Amino acid sequence: MSKTFPADSVGLVTPKRHFFDEPLPLDSGRELPSYEIVYETYGELNEDRSNAILVCHALSGDHHAAGYHSPDDRKPGWWETCIGPGKPSDTNRFFVVSSNNIGGCSGSTGPSSINPRNGKRYGPHFPIVTVADWVRSQARLADVLGISRWAAVIGGSLGAMQALQWAIDYPDRLRHAILIATAPKLSAQNIAFNEVARQAILSDPDFRDGYYMDHGVIPRRGLALARMLGHITYLSEDAMRAKFGRQPKGSSGKLSYSFDVDFQVESYLRYQGQSFVERFDANTYLLMTKALDYFDPAAKYDHDLSAALAHVQAKFLVISFTSDWRFSPARSREIVRALLDGDKSVTYAEIDSPHGHDAFLLPIPAYLDVLRAYLNRVAEESA
Amino acid sequence: MTELRPDLAIISEWIEPGSRVLDLGCGDGTLLKYLQEHRNVTGYGLEIDPDNVLACIKNNVDVIQTDLDAGLSDFDEDSFDYVVMTHTLQAVSYPHRLVKEMLRIGRQGIVTFPNFGHWRVRTQLLLKGRMPVSNALPHAWYDTPNIRLCTVKDFEELCKTQGIRILERQVLDHTHRQRALARLLPNLLGEIAMYRFENGSR
Numbered sequence: 047m048s049k050t051f052p053a054d055s056v057g058l059v060t061p062k063r064h065f066f067d068e069p070l071p072l073d074s075g076r077e078l079p080s081y082e083i084v085y086e087t088y089g090e091l092n093e094d095r096s097n098a099i100l101v102c103h104a105l106s107g108d109h110h111a112a113g114y115h116s117p118d119d120r121k122p123g124w125w126e127t128c129i130g131p132g133k134p135s136d137t138n139r140f141f142v143v144s145s146n147n148i149g150g151c152s153g154s155t156g157p158s159s160i161n162p163r164n165g166k167r168y169g170p171h172f173p174i175v176t177v178a179d180w181v182r183s184q185a186r187l188a189d190v191l192g193i194s195r196w197a198a199v200i201g202g203s204l205g206a207m208q209a210l211q212w213a214i215d216y217p218d219r220l221r222h223a224i225l226i227a228t229a230p231k232l233s234a235q236n237i238a239f240n241e242v243a244r245q246a247i248l249s250d251p252d253f254r255d256g257y258y259m260d261h262g263v264i265p266r267r268g269l270a271l272a273r274m275l276g277h278i279t280y281l282s283e284d285a286m287r288a289k290f291g292r293q294p295k296g297s298s299g300k301l302s303y304s305f306d307v308d309f310q311v312e313s314y315l316r317y318q319g320q321s322f323v324e325r326f327d328a329n330t331y332l333l334m335t336k337a338l339d340y341f342d343p344a345a346k347y348d349h350d351l352s353a354a355l356a357h358v359q360a361k362f363l364v365i366s367f368t369s370d371w372r373f374s375p376a377r378s379r380e381i382v383r384a385l386l387d388g389d390k391s392v393t394y395a396e397i398d399s400p401h402g403h404d405a406f407l408l409p410i411p412a413y414l415d416v417l418r419a420y421l422n423r424v425a426e427e428s429a
Numbered sequence: 430m431t432e433l434r435p436d437l438a439i440i441s442e443w444i445e446p447g448s449r450v451l452d453l454g455c456g457d458g459t460l461l462k463y464l465q466e467h468r469n470v471t472g473y474g475l476e477i478d479p480d481n482v483l484a485c486i487k488n489n490v491d492v493i494q495t496d497l498d499a500g501l502s503d504f505d506e507d508s509f510d511y512v513v514m515t516h517t518l519q520a521v522s523y524p525h526r527l528v529k530e531m532l533r534i535g536r537q538g539i540v541t542f543p544n545f546g547h548w549r550v551r552t553q554l555l556l557k558g559r560m561p562v563s564n565a566l567p568h569a570w571y572d573t574p575n576i577r578l579c580t581v582k583d584f585e586e587l588c589k590t591q592g593i594r595i596l597e598r599q600v601l602d603h604t605h606r607q608r609a610l611a612r613l614l615p616n617l618l619g620e621i622a623m624y625r626f627e628n629g630s631r
Contacts, residue, residue, distance in 0.1 A: 379503070382493060382503070383503045386473070386493075386503055386504060386508075387505065389449070389471075389508075391491055392473075392491060392493070393485070393486060393491050393492050393493070394492070394493045394494055394495075395479070395482050395483075395486075395492075395494050396494045397479075398479065412479055412483075415483055416482070416483060416486060419483055419486040419487045420486050422487075423486070423489060
């Protein structure tokens with residue numbers, strides 16, 4: 047028996063794929079001889095193709111941003127709160143596209159794909175990809191879909207970095223860039239966390255120099271550890287205190303006097319780590335963290351972000367969250383300031399939220415109101 | 430569109446078409462929206478209140494959520510023709526610094542504020558011995574956002590000490606109308622004071 051989906055959900059969706067039989071040049075100097083991109087679309091493209099929105103995913107996201115793959119799915123796509131009929135990214139008005147980044151592990155060409163040049167799995171030989179590489183591949187997908195100009199490119203965190211890169215690299219191909227909970231480049235502290243995450247994976251004996259799939263194993267402990275570390279940075283201290291405090295795991299409340307789980311927070315992190323291993327690939331995790339570390343669009347412009355943004359044509363909405371310490375409001379303001387330097391159109395909202403970096407995925411009314419109001423403007427232009 | 434509040438109408442008269450305007454404490458963006466639509470003006474509003482930020486977005490006004498007390502260092506020298514601050518001067522921690530900042534980043538400044546020298550304000554304190562409450566100053570002393578109230582004379586004195594040249598002055602009553610008598614006795618009869626000014630050294 048099929049269950050019914052909520053009325054404000056896009057409901058059942060089927061991923062699509064496109065095979066690109068031309069090489070993709072990469073920032074590293076290497077290239078992908080050919081590649082496949084898996085993506086989903088929600089809503090209808092209008093006649094003059096002016097109502098398309100590209101949603102870019104963050105580190106552990108994928109193309110499944112909204113709806114359900116099967117009636118039995120326990121959870122909808124990762125941005126169900128924002129995408130759907132009547133939601134801020136209103137699928138009654140917009141044609142929303144969400145693709146899985148190259149190097150990913152959800153269907154687009156990545157480390158677990160076969161290298162057509164030698165018939166072997168890429169594994170650790172998959173080239174390092176950058177945010178600009180992703181944007182280049184997304185631009186080709188836009189060509190395939192017949193979208194010469196996005197109404198908006200939207201993303202949170204690493205996804206917002208792609209939206210920013212879009213505005214820099216293809217200034218005339220998007221009308222709006224919506225950047226949520228992001229930074230113009232990583233700080234030393236951000237890179238440090240990524241490096242510890244990578245070391246956790248690299249030092250797992252089951253990593254096997256990246257050939258773990260060929261050996262039929264998974265670096266479970268390393269990948270879980272990397273995810274646990276990530277989760278600490280996604281939450282604020284207040285959010286952790288509110289969510290777990292020092293609550294004991296068991297009902298007895300007695301300490302175990304061992305290295306077993308005593309507190310709820312430990313149990314939460316272990317669960318997050320273990321469930322992540324079931325759905326994510328270690329080589330992809332390594333690639334994604336590198337893409338984050340390397341992101342620095344101002345570097346080409348003598349490290350002057352204002353210069354990097356001097357030629358953008360898109361109008362910007364920049365959103366940050368007060369308790370986000372991974373990419374704090376001050377980091378968003380760096381982007382706003384650079385846009386102001388160039389007299390660009392920009393709106394900046396700092397959402398009061400205790401939820402840390404995670405906030406960008408949560409149904410926070412003030413946040414969704416801002417998105418809705420702004421996207422309403424975008425929709426009115428597209429109509 | 431409903432008619433623009435008279436004080437905002439006066440400001441829009443003061444602003445040359447096609448200018449770049451920064452509106453400090455822009456509220457729901459009414460002034461900028463009007464200026465964009467009728468005076469071909471571009472610019473931004475700065476606002477701290479999230480509901481007002483949302484209203485600005487709905488009004489198609491570029492708004493930067495910010496605390497004016499944190500300063501305006503995000504803005505470069507001379508990046509605007511006008512920096513406007515309506516009914517906000519009295520609510521910031523360091524009005525004298527902000528006025529200076531306005532003229533650092535803008536060619537001219539425009540401010541409006543409730544005049545604490547108005548006769549009704551004076552009599553409430555003098556006769557009743559109570560902190561004044563009026564249409565222009567509706568809050569009780571304990572929850573007022575207005576922490577730096579001043580009079581027409583005070584503001585003009587501040588301009589003098591800061592080397593600021595006043596280009597224009599208007600005083601209005603609490604319904605934002607101009608009254609003939611108030612022109613003669615602005616500090617006594619003006620409930621709302623409006624100024625346009627620039628650096629004296631220009």
